[in-house]
Amino acid sequence: MTCRAFGPSYVGMAMRPQRIGKANPAEDEAVYQAILRALLEGKLKAGTKLAETPLASIFGVSRERIRKVLHRLGAERRLEMIPNRGARVPRPTLEDVRRVYEAHRVLEAGVLSQLVLRMDEVLLARLDAHLAEERAAAQRGDRAASVRLSGAFHVHLVDALGNPELSRMLGDLLSRSSVMVSVYEPAAQSICAVDEHGAIVAALRDRDLLRAVAVSREHFLHVEGRLRLDEDGAAPTQDLAAVFAGRRPLRGKLRSA
Amino acid sequence: MTCRAFGPSYVGMAMRPQRIGKANPAEDEAVYQAILRALLEGKLKAGTKLAETPLASIFGVSRERIRKVLHRLGAERRLEMIPNRGARVPRPTLEDVRRVYEAHRVLEAGVLSQLVLRMDEVLLARLDAHLAEERAAAQRGDRAASVRLSGAFHVHLVDALGNPELSRMLGDLLSRSSVMVSVYEPAAQSICAVDEHGAIVAALRDRDLLRAVAVSREHFLHVEGRLRLDEDGAAPTQDLAAVFAGRRPLRGKLRSA
DNA sequence: CCTCCAAAAAATGTGCACATTATGCATCGT
DNA sequence: ACGATGCATAATGTGCACATTTTTTGGAGG
Known part of the structure; x- marks a missing residue:
């Protein structure tokens, strides 16, 4: 070597x-x-x-x-x-970023539609554990960990299906939005609210697809709504x-x- | 030039x-x-x-x-x-093919969850027109057209969202399953039943997400169930x-x- | 002073020669 | 006779030289 x-x-x-x-x-x-x-x-x-x-x-x-x-x-x-x-x-348009977020939103809706059929105690426990981690990071004000865990939540959801194709799709999407985020997203706000993640898990626990999709959608719209052009990143x-x-x-x- | x-x-x-x-x-x-x-x-x-x-x-x-x-x-x-x-x-495993089909299924579920929110008369008319085409091809026994139109139906669904990211994702998936199909799928059976496509559109018309997802899922499971290893393609x-x-x-x- | 144009300079694209790695085959040893 | 080993051959990987294209520069003309 x-x-x-x-x-x-x-x-x-x-x-x-x-x-x-x-x-x-x-x-x-x-x-x-x-x-x-x-x-x-x-x-x-x-x-x-x-x-x-x-x-x-x-x-x-x-x-x-x-x-x-x-x-x-x-x-x-x-x-x-x-x-x-x-x-x-690349210098993505605000519309480009929205498209990536929308794609993520749509993909997650599909993932949820599968998850409600496959939900079991093991998976629920794993998600709960992740939520606990997120809350802990938020409580101690660890911003870096919060951002990381917040993104990891969505990765956990797809990975739960055990389909490499889907995981890879989301990975591509995330890596691209990461880049875009640095241009468009106000740095401090890029954390998903833990409550919303918790609400998604709760809906999954009840196997309520409609609610899960609605909550997830709302969640993404919140994030998308916060997108602003960061002028500092223009140079x-x-x-x-x-x-x-x-x-x-x-x-x-x-x-x- | x-x-x-x-x-x-x-x-x-x-x-x-x-x-x-x-x-x-x-x-x-x-x-x-x-x-x-x-x-x-x-x-x-x-x-x-x-x-x-x-x-x-x-x-x-x-x-x-x-x-x-x-x-x-x-x-x-x-x-x-x-x-x-x-x-x-590549010589895909039967499991590889299943994963691609599952990915398509999951993606379509997500697409449907968006479509029920955006359904309008124009889109419905377009989908109905496509169904008519499919039925016509089936009635006159045009196998090639049937296969083509059958695949095009799913493309129409994503394209309706107008998101290039999603369209490209499905495109990749379809092109890969096309290759795989030649190995695993009995040639004559690769046509989606028009009735099932019609049922999806009907559910969309009623803005019934649960039914749309259920029908779509069933539809894909039918196709996946028909997968067989084609020994002729082994050489x-x-x-x-x-x-x-x-x-x-x-x-x-x-x-x- | 600005605009336009041509030539120089820099950067990208490509064929080629050769190094490196894998493969087929004959030979040797047990 | 069968498997292991070393050599010959083929196939892949890479640096280099050079062609082509783009960008910059400098100067002439309006």
């Missing part, structure tokens, strides 16, 4: 024409994860141009490797690819090198695709 | 070292569509190995171009990519050249991605 570190000092070391840096199975993944993470954490503002050559220097890898990763992110709709003009961080990121500065050679993760 | 034809006789013509065949914006798309179409039409049986070099010869393009297309299809989960071992047409395709034989240089289609 040899893996070259990619400190910024690698670029110029081409002393030997042979032994070019080839055969790196996991380096693609490292670069991919680094850029994806920067996107999800909102370090890359909307509209930022991601040129191939600078990124290649920053990561200390060849341009084609960056190129491949960029195109992959484009295929996943996380970057906007324009032929002959490179990759940019693209300038210093790309700073964004990817403190990054380790490789994260233990590995996905077999 | 110059576009080289890709007859099989191009491979060897490297007389001039300069003027290498570069800058072809739409050729990727042509190859992509050709392979995708072959997949959807079931010409490529499950388990078939898609090697880069032979495909490059067949299409008369460079290997890297084939390579890019193959990886794109892999990212879309339409091909199974194994590192250092190339691309194969991989041998002659790749034959599959892509009668193909024109370019199809009028063009997608801006």
Whole structure:
């Protein structure tokens, strides 16, 4: 498992024409994860141009490797690819964001329609436990944990069906709305009210599909209603090198695709 | 709009070292569509190995171009990519197929939950018109049209919401089940019963979500219940050249991605 | 001073050569 | 005779050089 570190000092070391840096199975993944993470954490503002050559220097890898990763992110709709003009961080319309939220809302309604048929004590207990966690985080004022747990609730719901297809769909949706949130959502308000999550679970306990869907819908409309254009995020990121500065050679993760 | 034809006789013509065949914006798309179409039409049986070099010869393009297309299809989960071992047409498990169908079912339940809130005369009229088409095709015994219209019904339902995200999700799902169907579904039976479609529309007319979801669910379970392993499709395709034989240089289609 | 245009500079796209990895096959050993 | 092993062959992965396209720049004309 040899893996070259990619400190910024690698670029110029081409002393030997042979032994070019080839055969790196996991380096693609490292670069991919680094850029994806920067996107999800909102370090890359909307509209930022991601040129191939600078990124290649920053990561200390060849341009084609960056190129491949960029195109992959484009295929996943996380970057906007324009032929002959490179990759940019998408600048979603308010309507785009609404569409993603609506899609999530619709998907969750479908999930609920299945869940009311499959509800059992085990699942209920798990959801209750999650609600308790959420309440605890809210009570002690842990904002970061609240945001994280709030999103995790919806993930729990789909995962309960045990269908990888559906879980993946929601994952894509969430990752995209995460990016969008950094542009449109007032930072402090992005927490779902725990009461609403509790109401959904209560409706599921009663196997009341109509109520569950209604509550879920209302819940999403609340979140959607809070969407505002964040003017601060209008300016693209300038210093790309700073964004990817403190990054380790490789994260233990590995996905077999 | 110059576009080289890709007859099989191009491979060897490297007389001039300069003027290498570069800058072809739409050729990727042509190859992509050709392979995708072959997949959807079931010409490529499950388990078939898609090697880069032979495909490059067949299409008369460079290997890297084939390579890019193959990886794109892999990212879309339409091909199974194994590192250092190339691309194969996936051989889905019966459980895989069931998962896709279940995902479709869940998604449609969500769509219905939105539709009951948005139902109006215009939409109802459109759905009724579609049902009429389906019945007409069934009465005159047009099997091809029946299959096509039967699938189109579900597409109509999502499209009615006007959310591109949701439409795209269903599109992906359908295209994947199309491939799977060729392996698992007895050819003649893949038609949804019109009565069931009609029952869904009737429930929508009454804005009865519970009934609509129940009917839709039942409808999908019928289809899922008919899934059988088709042993004939077990053998991989041998002659790749034959599959892509009668193909024109370019199809009028063009997608801006 | 602004606009328009052409040439230079930079960035993206692509074929090619070669490294690396997998596979088929003959040979050897038990 | 059968399985393991090493070599030859084929297939995939990658850096590089260069073509093409886009963007920037600098200057001429209105």
